[in-house]
Amino acid sequence: MENENLLKQISFIKEIDKIKYIQRRTKLFNSDRNENDAEHSWHLAMMAIVLAEHANEPVDVLKVLKMVLIHDIVEIDAGDTFIYDTAKDHSNTDEELIAAKRIFGMLPKEQAEEFIAIWEEFEEGKTNEAKFARSMDRFEPLLQNTSNKGGTWAELNVDYQRVYDKKKVINEGSTSIWNYSENLLNECVDKGILKK
Template identity: 35%
Template sequence: MNTDTPPTRLEQQFAFLMEADDLKSVLRANQIMDRSRFENSAEHSWHACLAALIFAPLATDDIDLDRVLAMLVLHDLVEIDAGDHPIHISHDPASVAALEAAAADRLYGLLPAGQGAAFRAIWEEFEAMQTPAARYAKAIDFLAPALQCIGAPVQLDEERGIVERNLREGRATKTKAILPDLYAFTKAAFEGTPTDPVMQARFDYWCEADRLKSVLRATPIRDGSRPENSGEHSWHVMLYALTLVDHAHTEIDPGRAIRMMLLHDIVEVDAGDTPIHGAITPEAHPAQEAAEIKAADRLFGLLPAGEGAALRGLWEEFEAAQTPTALYAKSIDRAQPVLHNLASDGGSWRTYDVTLEQLEERVGTKVARGAPALWPYIRARVTPWFEANRG
C-alpha cells in the first residue's frame, strides 16, 4: 500500500518555481550590452517584458498587455531542458519542437493540474503566434536581440552580420506587419539614420535598464554557483507573482503585481542593491532611499514625460506597500531569496550571520502581510537549517 502523502498545492508551485531557476544558467548567443559576458535566458525574458511594456503605446487596442507579459515571462522556460537555438545556426524545426514539447510536459507538469494546463496554454498561444497578444509578444521577442546589439557601445562585425540578415530576410521581417514603427526604428538605428525622438527615448531607457543584469545581489542562484543579478531576479519574481496569486491576502490585480515586479529593482542601475541582512543601521536606510529617488528621477526621466510618470507611479506604489497589490508584490519579493538561501546551504545567511529570529522579523512579517499562507510553509522548511547551523 502506498502511504506517500500527495504534494500540496504550495509544494507543487514551489517545486516549479525552484526548477525555473535553472533558466538563469541557459546561455544565449548574444552578449549583454557591456560585452562582459553572454546573456542568459532568464534575464532576456525580463528585458523582453520591459520592451513590451515601454513600447506598449505602439500596440493596437485588441492587445491584452497583461497576457503579453505572461507569455514573455513563460516563453523560454522550455529552454531549461531543450536549450537555446540561435537564429544563425541551422536546426531541424521538428526536432526542436519535439524537445520543447517534452520540456513543457515536464516543467508545467510540476504545477497543480489546472494551473499547469493554463500556463502551458499561454506558452502554446505564444508559439502559435495567431492571437493579437501572441503576435505582439513574438514581435518583441524577434526584435529584442537586434535592439540588444544596436544598443551595445561596442559593435561586433559578426553580430551585426546576423542582425542585418535577420532584418533583411529573417524572422524579424515578420514584425513589419505587426509593429511597423518598432521595425522601422530598429532598422534606422541599425543603419545609423535619424530616428523618431520618442522612440529613441524609449530605446535609451531600455538600454540603460540592461545594466541591471550586472547588479549583483547577496543571494545566490539556487545551485550556489554564483550571485543572482537583479535582472534575472526581477524575471523570477514576476514568475512568482504569476504562480502564487491564489495565495494573496485579498483580491489583487495580478497584472499590476507583475508590472511592479518588472520595474521594482530598476533604480538599482544607479543605486545598487542593498541586502536586507546587510546595511540595516538607522543611517543606512535614509541614504539608500535618497539614492533610489535620485535614480528614479534620472531613469524614469529618460522616457517621454507621461510614460515615465506612469511607470514611476508603479514603482512608487510598490515602495509604499499600502495597496493590496503592492503588499502582495512585496511579499513575493521577500519570499524568493529565502528559498535560494536554503537551497544553497545558507547563502547570504552565512555571509551576514543571520538568525531565525532576524529572518522572521525582516522577512517573515512582510511575507505574511501580503501572502499569509506562504510564510508558515517557508518557515517550516528553513527552521531545520537554522537549528542545525545556528543552534
C-alpha cells in the same frame, strides 16, 4: 511626436540593460553563483504569475508584474544594498528616488510618471498589489538561501531573528506563503543552518 517617443523608449531600454550587471548577494538555487538584478526581477515576475492565487486579497497581476520588474531598476544608479547590511539601511529610498526620476525620466512623460508612481507604490507597500509584490521579493531569497544550506545567512552569520524580522512582511501579502516560509525557517533552525 511618435518618433520622439520611440527614441526615448529605446534609450530607456538600452539604459536598463545595465540591471544585468547589478550583482546581488544571494546566490542562485543550489549554486555558488550570485544572482543579478535582472534574473531576480524575472524570477519574481514568474513567481507572481504562478502564486497569485495565494495573495491575501485579489490583485491586479499585471500591476504586480510591473512592480517586480521595475522595483530594482533604480539600483543601476543607487546600487544594491544587502537586506542584512548593518552599516547601511536597506530602505535607501532617497538615493533610489533620485535614480527613479533619472532613469524613468528617460521615457515619454506619461510613461515616466506611471513608472515612478508604480515604483513608489511598491516602496510604500500599502496596496494589495504592493504587499503581494513585496512578499515575492522577500520569498525568493528565502528559497535560495534554504537551497544553499543557509547561503548568505551562513556566510554572514545572520541569525534566525534577523531573518524572521525581515521575512515576516511576506505575511502582509500572503498568509499561506508566510506559513510555508515560517516552516522553512524552523527547519533551518532544526538543521543548524540558522541559529536562534
